[in-house]
Every structure is written in structure tokens, then in C-alpha cells.
Amino acid sequence: MIKLLIAEDDKSVCEMLQLFFQNEDFQVTFIHDGLAVRKHLNQQEWDLIILDWMLPFVDGITLCKEIRASMQTPVILLTARSEEKDRVMGLELGADDYVTKPFSPIELLARIKAVSRRYTHAGNKQESVSAAxxxxxxxxxxxxxxxxxxxxxxxxxxxxxxxxxxxxxxxxxxxxxxxxxxxxxxxxxxxxxxxxxxxxxxxxxxxxxxxxxxxxxxxxxxxxxxxxxxxxx
Missing domain, CATH: 1.10.10.10 (Winged helix-like DNA-binding domain superfamily/Winged helix DNA-binding domain)
Known part of the structure; x- marks a missing residue:
């Protein structure tokens, strides 16, 4: 089961995603502000983290940078910003993918599964190389x-x-x-x-x-x- 942390301050979006993910093999935890994200990062290991860019108290970009400084957990950014410079900024800070609002749960699910497969593929590949x-x-x-x-x-x-x-x-x-x-x-x-x-x-x-x-x-x-x-x- 994939342990998924979703940081999104719009509770209606969280409710929609929660209903959608009920039929998927995910253990989902929803957080609504950046300070709470910091606390949850140290409480357990996450398979994937989804960060809204404009979180209260600590924004998603700052959190993405902090996550990349200490761990390799895959990160997907959610944001209403659609300009290329904003997407590039998120990628430069270590995000693995970028989903622009408004988005469909099906699109987000596809992104989550693709990022998860890439990390699994890379991890297995590295293990096989190291074992050689x-x-x-x-x-x-x-x-x-x-x-x-x-x-x-x-x-x-x-x-x-x-x-x-x-x-x-x-x-x-x-x-x-x-x-x-x-x-x-x-x-x-x-x-x-x-x-x-x-x-x-x-x-x-x-x-x-x-x-x-x-x-x-x-x-x-x-x-x-x-x-x-x-x-x-």
C-alpha cells in the first residue's frame, strides 16, 4: 500500500480526492498547512508527497526544497501557476512532477502512479547494478x-x-x-x-x-x- 501525504489547504479538493482514492490502494493523509507538513515528515516514511504551492504558513516550494535537502521521497507540486518559469522553478527545486489546477483526479492518479513506477524502476535498477x-x-x-x-x-x-x-x-x-x-x-x-x-x-x-x-x-x-x-x- 502506497503511503501518500497530500498537503492542500482547499478542503473541498481534499474531500474530492479522498472519495476518489477510496477505491485505490493508497493510505492517504491530508494536511492543510505547511507547518503541519513539517511535523508529519518526521513521524513516518512516505512513499510520495503532494504539495500545494500556496500552503499557509510555509509554502509548498519551501517545503519541496527542505524535503530535497534531507530525503529522496518523490514530490508532486499542485499549483494554479501555469507559466513555464513557475514549472521550471518547481523542477529546479527537486519536484518530480507538476500538476496545474484545475485538474482531474484521474490525471493526478496517473501522475502519482507514473512517478511511483519511475522510483521503483530506478531503485530496482540501482540494486541490480550494485549487486553486479x-x-x-x-x-x-x-x-x-x-x-x-x-x-x-x-x-x-x-x-x-x-x-x-x-x-x-x-x-x-x-x-x-x-x-x-x-x-x-x-x-x-x-x-x-x-x-x-x-x-x-x-x-x-x-x-x-x-x-x-x-x-x-x-x-x-x-x-x-x-x-x-x-x-x-
Whole structure:
């Protein structure tokens, strides 16, 4: 059973979702303000968290940023903001998906299931990789320990990668100089059933590049019109 935390201050929306989710295999807890969300985050482990952008006391964007600083639980943002810059902001802060109000419960359910499958797929994939003979990846002073998910570049430890950033970097380092299209990255890192925008890849690549690159060694390169690769030829 999926343990789902929904933070939404509109109680009519919560009532609608509660009726809808009664027929689904979810254990749903509804919270109506940001301060209460903070308390519930530490009370148990959640499989997925849904945050309304405009929560009272502490907004959803702030909570998303705090969640990403300490845990890898998938997050979906709910918001009436539909401009691209707002969607990008949410993704840059670590949200896994973004649902614009008004929305149908069926759409939200599809997003929840897609995000859950992607995390399950990525987790199983990582476990299988770690269990294989090859437990580390090394390339040109880049060292990755798959079991501990630690990254070192030129003896500099990178310890702030999110789950998706880590998986992307592993893919690039495993295939240096190979160019991956956005579609290939979605398939290999997010899974075949990704339900979202290719823009998600660009946002995660930008964050990854900022964390692993230096002025002397950019590492992650854009191949215009095609996709991305680890380093120049």
C-alpha cells in the first residue's frame, strides 16, 4: 500500500480526492498547512508527497526544497501557476512532477502512479547494478561508489546529488563521449512510462552540471539539437 501525504489547504479538493482514492490502494493523509507538513515528515516514511504551492504558513516550494535537502521521497507540486518559469522553478527545486489546477483526479492518479513506477524502476535498477560484479565506476579521475552512492571528481567529494542527478551522472560516466538524446535519458533514468515533459531532463542536467563541473572541467556538455554527453571528443 502506497503511503501518500497530500498537503492542500482547499478542503473541498481534499474531500474530492479522498472519495476518489477510496477505491485505490493508497493510505492517504491530508494536511492543510505547511507547518503541519513539517511535523508529519518526521513521524513516518512516505512513499510520495503532494504539495500545494500556496500552503499557509510555509509554502509548498519551501517545503519541496527542505524535503530535497534531507530525503529522496518523490514530490508532486499542485499549483494554479501555469507559466513555464513557475514549472521550471518547481523542477529546479527537486519536484518530480507538476500538476496545474484545475485538474482531474484521474490525471493526478496517473501522475502519482507514473512517478511511483519511475522510483521503483530506478531503485530496482540501482540494486541490480550494485549487486553486479561492477560496484564502482571510474573514468578519468571520476570515481563513483554505487553501493554508497558517493561521487568523487579530482579528489573533490560531491555529496549533494539527488537520486535522479546521481543516476544521470552514472549513465554519462559509464558511457563517456556518447551522446544521449532527451528521449533516451527519459527512458533510461525515468523509465519507459514517464508521464511528463522532456523539459524535466534539461532542468536536471542544469542542476547536475552546476554541481559536478568546474570552470576548468565543464564535464556535462550540450550537443545542440541532439542531447547531452559527458565530455568533449
Amino acid at each position: 560484479i561492477k560496484e564502482t565506476i571510474e573514468h578519468d579521475r571520476i570515481y563513483i561508489d554505487l553501493a554508497s552512492r558517493k561521487v568523487s571528481i579530482n579528489d573533490r567529494t560531491i555529496d549533494n546529488l539527488t537520486k535522479k542527478e546521481f543516476d544521470l551522472f552514472c549513465l554519462f560516466v559509464n558511457h563517456p563521449k556518447r551522446v544521449f538524446t532527451r528521449e533516451q535519458l527519459l527512458e533510461k533514468v525515468w523509465g519507459y512510462d514517464y508521464f511528463g515533459e522532456e523539459r524535466t531532463v534539461d532542468v536536471h542536467i542544469k542542476r547536475l552540471r552546476n554541481k559536478v563541473s568546474t570552470p576548468e572541467r565543464p564535464l556535462v556538455y550540450t550537443v545542440w539539437g541532439i542531447g547531452y554527453k559527458l565530455e568533449e571528443s
